[in-house]
Amino acid sequence: MAATCTPLPAQNDPPAKPHWAFQPLSQEVPPAGGDRHPIDAFIRARLHPAGLSPAPSADRTTLIRRLFFDLHGLPPSPEQVNAFRASHDPQAYSKLVDDLLGSPRYGERWAQHWLDLVRYADTHGFEVNTERPNAWPYRDYVIRAFNEDLPYNQFIFQQLAGDSVGEDAATGFLVASAVLLPGQIGKDDASKRLARQDALDEIIMATGDTFLALSIGCARCHEHKFDPVSQRDYYTMQAFFAGVEYGERPLRDPAVEARLAGLNERIATLRKRLDGIEPRAS
Incomplete structure (x- = not known):
């Protein structure tokens, strides 16, 4: 007799x-x-x-309330509503949009969506809900980035490698997620290694969720069941972040300032060389 194997439905x-x-x-x-x-x-x-048609145009009261809730997360005051309704300026709507986008409240409102995505919090959470008193520089960096309309490619670069260009606070992205505190980790080597892997996993999952829109954490234990992410991809990416450690350090200590000054000097030298090459190339 010979055994037969029926393929799984997915096969x-x-x-x-x-x-x-x-x-x-x-x-x-x-x-x-x-x-x-x-x-x-x-x-x-x-x-x-x-068989559908657009909704009718909104009245001015509805428009100003929509703008305030969308851009600031708060309703307009009665005085602001009355002034907008009474205005005969054909550019009143555009000016109101510009005013709301130019307010610090805009960054405070929309930065919250990003901070939620990267799992930012002012406390560690769980049963040992200790405070993170020095987490705020990253929060303020994100708010400032929104208010200054920082280009998205720079927003990404600074959060992944901001320490190389003097934006140390931006790298708070890498360690915004909560991890086990030293007192919660077992004293044996296996527990310490597991805690380290869990910390790296938080970094990788946050990076995948925010920048790739992929839940690549599944590939930590097996090939991803749905997305084209292999275990090899996962651990290759983990190696990139292997030097990142959770903890606190001065954002701009003298050693960092000295290194940054040297890097800026080298960048300036290279730019001069490029300026001399480009005319000949054209």
Whole structure:
């Protein structure tokens, strides 16, 4: 007699169609419609076949309340509502948007979404909910980045390697998540190694969630079941962050200042060399 093995259902499935999120970006031509914004043209193109029509224009009271709640998270005062309703300035709406975006309240409101994503908190949580009195510089960095409209590529770079360009507070991203405190870790070597792996896992998961939109933590123990992330990918990424340690240190101590001055001097020298090369190359 010979044993037979029936493949699992997943093994009989046809190859999965590549997910749209992993396809190269393409430039789509907006449908005709004469809308003020291309996004509106795409929305209208889907509304019409479904037998739907846009909602009527909102009145001024609704508009100002929407703007305040969206951009500041708080309602406007009665005086602000009355002034907006009474204004005959055709640019009143645009000016109000600019005023709200220019307020410090904007960064405080929208930074909260990012801080939630990276698991920032002023305490460690769990049953030993000790305070993190020096976590705030990273929070303030994120608020400042939103208010200064920091380009996204710089926002990413500074949070992953800000200590190399003098933005030490930005690297709080790497250690924003809660981890076990020294008193919660066993004294044996196995417990210490496990705690270290757990800390690195928090860094990797935060990086994957925020910048890659992937829950790559599954690959810590096995090949990812849904996303194209292997265990090899996971531990390769872990090696990149192997030098990161949870803890506290001065943001700009004399040694860091001296190193930064040397790096800036070297950058200036290299830029001069590039300036001399570019005219010849063109």
